[in-house]
Amino acid sequence: MSTQQTTVAVIGLGIMGGPMAANLVKAGFDTVGYNRSPQKVKDLEAAGGRGAASIAEAVADADVIITMVPDSPDVEDVALGEGGLVGAAKSGAIWVDASTIRPDVAVRVGEAATEAGLRPLDAPVSGGEKGAIEATLSIMAGGEAETFEAARPVLEAVGKTIVHVGPSGSGQTxxxxxxxxxxxxxxxxxxxxxxxxxxxxxxxxxxxxxxxxxxxxxxxxxxxxxxxxxxxxxxxxxxxxxxxxxxxxxxxxxxxxxxxxxxxxxxxxxxxxxxxxxxxxxxxxxxxxxxxxxxxxxx
CATH class of the missing domain: 1.10.1040.10 (N-(1-d-carboxylethyl)-l-norvaline Dehydrogenase; domain 2)
Structure with missing residues (x-):
C-alpha cells in the first residue's frame, strides 16, 4: 500500500482521532477528516490534511476509513445512519473502527459493512492521548486476517504494538x-x-x-x-x-x-x-x- 496513493478518511478528530490523523499526514498518506466541531477539521488542514463537510464527502474516495467516536450508538450512527459511511464508501474500502464499543455492536455493524462490500476491522486502541500523539498506540484488531494485513501500513502510522486478535468483535473484547x-x-x-x-x-x-x-x-x-x-x-x-x-x-x-x-x-x-x-x-x-x-x- 503506497502512502501517497492511499487516501485515508478519519471520522472523529477529538483527543485521539486528531493526533492519529496528524500522524497519517506525517506518514505521507492523503488524509481527509470530518468532525462535528469544525475547528478540529481546521486543525487537520493546518497539519497538512484535507477537511470534509460530511461523512459521505470524507469517505467517498477513501481506500481506508478510520472511525474514532465515543460510544456504540455513535458508531452505529456514523456507519449506518443517514449519510453514513456504509452507504457512502466505495466497494472494497477498509473500515477500521478504532472506537471502544460493545463487542456485539462491533459484530453487527461489521456484518452490515461486509454486506455493503466493505472490509471491516474492529481495532480499538490503548495508550491514551500521549500514545496517539507519539504514534505508539497498542492496536488490537478483530476481523479477517487478509483485511488486517492490507490495513497494516495505515495502522503502523499510528501505532507501535499492532496485533490481529481474532474474528470480528475480538478487538473489542x-x-x-x-x-x-x-x-x-x-x-x-x-x-x-x-x-x-x-x-x-x-x-x-x-x-x-x-x-x-x-x-x-x-x-x-x-x-x-x-x-x-x-x-x-x-x-x-x-x-x-x-x-x-x-x-x-x-x-x-x-x-x-x-x-x-x-x-x-x-x-x-x-x-x-x-x-x-x-x-x-x-x-x-x-x-x-x-x-x-x-x-x-x-x-
Whole structure:
C-alpha cells in the first residue's frame, strides 16, 4: 500500500482521532477528516490534511476509513445512519473502527459493512492521548486476517504494538479486558498513594522504587507523579472509562464470568463521575479514595 496513493478518511478528530490523523499526514498518506466541531477539521488542514463537510464527502474516495467516536450508538450512527459511511464508501474500502464499543455492536455493524462490500476491522486502541500523539498506540484488531494485513501500513502510522486478535468483535473484547486491567490498576495505585501519604512517605521516591519492582506498571510510570500532585488533565476522561466499564461488566455477565474486583472498580468509577469529576483524567480515582479515607494531602 503506497502512502501517497492511499487516501485515508478519519471520522472523529477529538483527543485521539486528531493526533492519529496528524500522524497519517506525517506518514505521507492523503488524509481527509470530518468532525462535528469544525475547528478540529481546521486543525487537520493546518497539519497538512484535507477537511470534509460530511461523512459521505470524507469517505467517498477513501481506500481506508478510520472511525474514532465515543460510544456504540455513535458508531452505529456514523456507519449506518443517514449519510453514513456504509452507504457512502466505495466497494472494497477498509473500515477500521478504532472506537471502544460493545463487542456485539462491533459484530453487527461489521456484518452490515461486509454486506455493503466493505472490509471491516474492529481495532480499538490503548495508550491514551500521549500514545496517539507519539504514534505508539497498542492496536488490537478483530476481523479477517487478509483485511488486517492490507490495513497494516495505515495502522503502523499510528501505532507501535499492532496485533490481529481474532474474528470480528475480538478487538473489542480484548479492549474490554484492557480497560478492566487499567481501571483496577489505577484504583490500586490510588490506594497506595493515599496510604503512603498518610504515613508521610516521600511519594516520588516511593513511586520510583515501586515502579522498579514487581509492582511496576504503566500507571506508576506514566500517571503516578501527576496523581501525587493532584494533576488530572484528561488524557482519558472518567466519563469514557465509566462507559467502558459498563461494556466489560455487561460482557462478563453475558459470558457468565465473575469479575468481582472489576465490578467494584466500575462502581467506584461511576461514583467518581456522579461526584462531578467526569471530565477529569481517569487517574482522578485517587480523589475518591482520598474522600472515602477522610484524608486530605499533607503538603
Amino acid at each position: 480484548v479492549k474490554a479486558a484492557n480497560q478492566l486491567i487499567v481501571a483496577g490498576t489505577i484504583e490500586l495505585v490510588s490506594e497506595a498513594l493515599v496510604f503512603l501519604e498518610a504515613y508521610g512517605v516521600d511519594t516520588e521516591a516511593a513511586i520510583k522504587v515501586l515502579a522498579g519492582g514487581l509492582a511496576g506498571n504503566r500507571i506508576l510510570d506514566n500517571k503516578a507523579s501527576a496523581m501525587a500532585q493532584r494533576s488530572f488533565q484528561p488524557g482519558f476522561r472518567v466519563d469514557l472509562h465509566h462507559k467502558d466499564m459498563g461494556i466489560v461488566t455487561a460482557a462478563a455477565r453475558e459470558a457468565g464470568v465473575a469479575i468481582p474486583l472489576g465490578a467494584l472498580t466500575a462502581q467506584l468509577m461511576g461514583s467518581l463521575r456522579q461526584l462531578g469529576h467526569g471530565d477529569l483524567d481517569h487517574s482522578a480515582l485517587l480523589l475518591l479514595v482520598e474522600q472515602l479515607s477522610g484524608h486530605t494531602r499533607k503538603d
